[in-house]
């Protein structure tokens with residue numbers, strides 16, 4: 001069964017389709033990268049698929065249940081959503097922010113079970129936040145805060161993580177560590193659907209790529225199947241060279257096409 005399935009999703013604003021007839025599915029064990037130019041509809045598509053924005057037509061289901069019939073708590077147990085904009089102005093300790101990920105399981109501030117505590121500690125370690133536990137969240141750097149939000153999403157221990165540009169604020173080391181973490185989750189049978197602008201990271205780590213252009217999914221397949229110099233030119237308007245390096249494909253974007 002698919003963890004997330006969208007069929008024919010369409011959403012218009014003032015008659016203009018921001019997303020048009022978009023269909024896709026995410027299955028257990030997949031690391032799916034959603035890529036496309038700025039404004040192509042990636043965030044809108046995620047929000048439609050998760051039921052956070054109402055579609056004009058089309059359907060979406062999470063774990064086989066239509067999103068419209070899931071309560072917020074039920075949805076939170078099936079997937080964790082890491083939105084693109086993640087402002088945080090409260091001076092709460094990092095540990096308490098990450099513990100928010102356990103609230104769908106009945107945890108409350110100061111009321112974490114031993115299991116909740118253990119899961120929060122694991123999420124902090126996975127995001128390399130040891131030593132930050134007591135820091136006030138409003139004193140963190142952009143990249144540190146980004147990792148705290150990711151840890152909060154991981155603490156929810158959902159079968160599916162949906163993340164909108166989770167590595168945008170991270171340095172190259174943390175970018176690779178985060179993608180490796182996603183790949184590990186997929187290897188364990190969980191799934192990740194992530195918007196990502198770094199095409200090299202998508203090419204290297206994703207098991208499947210959804211390409212979006214002007215509100216439409218224009219390609220859906222493995223990196224090997226979908227990455228072509230022609231498509232990079234038509235979708236992103238860049239000149240690129242793809243070459244084989246052993247089993248891997250390497251991408252060099254040389255500039256505007």
Ligand SMILES: Nc1ncnc2c1ncn2[C@@H]1O[C@H](COP(=O)(O)OP(=O)(O)OP(=O)(O)O)[C@@H](O)[C@H]1O
Nearest residue numbers: 013018036037038039040041042043044045084212
């Ligand atoms: N409520 C709205 N009213 C009008 N236009 C909107 C609305 N919401 C989104 N848009 C427009 O829809 C388009 C798609 O937006 P979306 O945020 O989905 O793009 P994106 O692919 O995630 O972009 P980026 O890579 O820049 O984050 C953009 O042109 C945006 O300005």
